[in-house]
Amino acid sequence: MTRVLLADDDASVRKVLAASLRREGYDVTAAQDGQEALELLRATVGDEEAEPFDVLISDVRMPRLDGMSLLEQVARDFADLPVVMLTAHGTVDLAVTALKQGAFDFVSKPYDRDEFMRTIKKAARQHEKDDDEPKRGDKSARLLLGESEAMQKVVAMIDKVADSPSTVLVTGESGTGKELVAVALHEGSARKDKPFIRINCGAIPATLIEAELFGYEKGAFTGAATQKPGRFELADEGTLFLDEIGDLPLDMQVRLLRVLQEGTFERVGGIKTMSVDVRLIAATNKDLEAEIEAGRFRDDLFYRLNVVPIALPPLRDRPGDIRTLTEHFVDKYNQRLGKNIEAVDDDALKVLTTYPWPGNIRELENIIERTVLFSDGDRITRASLPPELLAKIDRARAPTTKDDAGAPRPMKEIVKEATAELERDLIQAALKETGGNVTHAARYLKISRKSLQLKMRDLGLREDRPGQPD
Ligand SMILES: Nc1ncnc2c1ncn2[C@@H]1O[C@H](COP(=O)(O)OP(=O)(O)OP(=O)(O)O)[C@@H](O)[C@H]1O
Ligand SMILES: [Mg+2]
Incomplete structure (x- = not known):
């Protein structure tokens, strides 16, 4: 039987939730604050007889130990216990913080009973999977080459989140490796033998995206001669990669958001509600925050997707x-x-x-x-x-030897320009060599710190960003 630990300081909430969970067949233990929950969790550790908990449901605001502190301790000491946070309506920020700190999901109060049950079921299933499947190694991230600190950080992040169910948003200029990151995340997860399905939201005509994502029933529209499953269905138990998410039309953003919130969808022209277990990864080369400003991207969808952000630096x-x-x-x-x-x-x-x-x-x-x-x-x-x-x-x-009108330029000017160019190269190389430390770079170049600073100012080189012209 799946064991659920429920922490909430409100006795009536405890009573109602425990009753509905029991009706669904869960074995429920209630705690009246974070401290008591933690003690109950710890009690299961040394005791051979005690069955461990499979899911923790926790309120945020509680006396003695609040939900966020409880989450922090659980993430550290009971890393595979999925935690579902109960958040007051409208505290999206808090919910997002909780997800970033390792919560499995959140349910906002007042909750929808079905949505609540679905979330708990998913959390319990996640826990089972953790138990059955051996942890994947970190070799997947080795698909990504690069010794730079920036790339190493990306690799470390991939290793860390590959096997979690959290949605990842990969950003970066075109050609920086966003798709490769998505593949590495999939390969590094327990889903690696299940499908990795990609959809390019930018390449499919707006009118067809819905059918592509969710599938359609026979006769749903002209040309729908047979029924066809969508990418969500195809990706069941695997990973769905929503590429170029920044190009998704607004009305489809609404649909997608609904699916992410409710976990269910219908095929186009269909009436059967379907639910799938899919890990989502989204990517874009657009600045989504600017897109939100411009009214082209929904902020609520952004928050849902941006649970784990991975930003790829340009080459x-x-x-x-x-x-x-x-x-x-x-x-x-x-x-x-x-x-x-x-x-x-x-x-x-x-x-x-x-x-x-x-x-x-x-x-x-x-x-x-x-x-x-x-x-x-x-x-x-x-x-x-x-x-x-x-x-x-x-x-x-190369120095330009003629002016705009095609007349030869004075040698003095040309030499001055070429010298500045060379100086810039040397200074940038020295700064790179010394990790951006101006004092060390000056010693390296055998000039005084003062003259290096003056030259840098003349050449438009900034001190704070080594090697980058202004
Ligand atoms: N760190 C890396 N190490 C090795 N190969 C890489 C790395 N990053 C990217 N590549 C390779 O570079 C090419 C471009 O990568 P990818 O298609 O993932 O980029 P992208 O960010 O999705 O680009 P776009 O925005 O144009 O879709 C691919 O062939 C990929 O294998
Ligand atoms: Mg790509």
């Missing part, structure tokens, strides 16, 4: 990852294209780390593929890189 902010990624793609295309490139010259690497990569890792991969394809030798040199890439870099750096 230009982590040039340290470029070598590893380049070598990885060289290996990949050596194999695919039957080539045998053994090394990438320093000069070529310098170009690759200087280029700002607006298309991020996808662009890097494309460039390497082409470079490998057209290379005859066994190394990639500066000259083997695509000419337009070199041109872009040279254009950004």
Whole structure:
């Protein structure tokens, strides 16, 4: 029998909830505050006879030990016990905080009985799964290469949340690896042998999204000759990846929100209510907060999705990852294209780390593929890189020798510009080497701290963000 521990300081709430839970077949123990709940939990630990609890339901505001503190202790000492928080209506922020701190879900008061029962059932099922399935290792996150601190943080986050049911929102510029993160999360979870279903909300015409997501019954609309399951159904017990969620039309946002809140949906043209067990991951390259401001994205949906945010930094902010990624793609295309490139010259690497990569890792991969394809030798040199890439870099750096009217410019000016360019490179390299510490960078460059600061100001380099021009 599933054992539920219920903590609420309101005797009438305890009575009503305990009664409905018992009617559904749960074995309920009630506690009148967080402290008592914690004591009951601890009592199950050393005692062979005592059955452990399967779900904890907790109110937020309680004397002695409140719900958030209880959650904190449970997350630490009873990590696989799912906690469902009872929150007062309208305290979305609190609920979101609870989810971030490891609560399984929340039910807002006054609650809908069916929704409440569904949530408890899901929580109990989650607990069973935790018991049955061995914990997955963290190898999934190894799909993502990169030694930079930023990337390491992403990898650590993936390891941490892969096996939790919480919804993840992955953000980042185009080509930064959002889909790869979604795959890594799925692969790192107990759902890895179940389906991973992706839907690109930006690529499907608005009129078809609903049918794609939820499926349709025969005859639901012209052309619906047979019935068809939607992506939610296909992803049952697995992961559903909602890509480009920022492009989802407003009316579909409302539908999706309802499904997330209620856990059920109907096929288009159908009357049967369906419910599935799906882990959601959403991704977007849009700034959803700005979209909310502009009235194009619903804030309530955003809060539901943004339980665990993972933000991928653009490649230009982590040039340290470029070598590893380049070598990885060289290996990949050596194999695919039957080539045998053994090394990438320093000069070529310098170009690759200087280029700002607006298309991020996808662009890097494309460039390497082409470079490998057209290379005859066994190394990639500066000259083997695509000419337009070199041109872009040279254009950004080469001194202009003529003015706008086409007249030659004074040598003095040209030299001054080129010097500034070189100084900027040297200072940025020194700052990178010394972790952004100006004093150390000055010592490294063998100039005084004062003159380094002056030069940085002249060159528009800021002290607080090492290596980034203003
Ligand atoms: N950290 C990484 N290590 C290795 N390969 C990566 C990494 N990040 C991304 N890639 C590769 O780069 C390519 C682009 O990644 P992905 O498709 O996940 O990006 P995206 O953010 O979803 O892009 P878009 O916004 O254009 O859809 C893929 O081939 C992916 O395998
Ligand atoms: Mg993508």
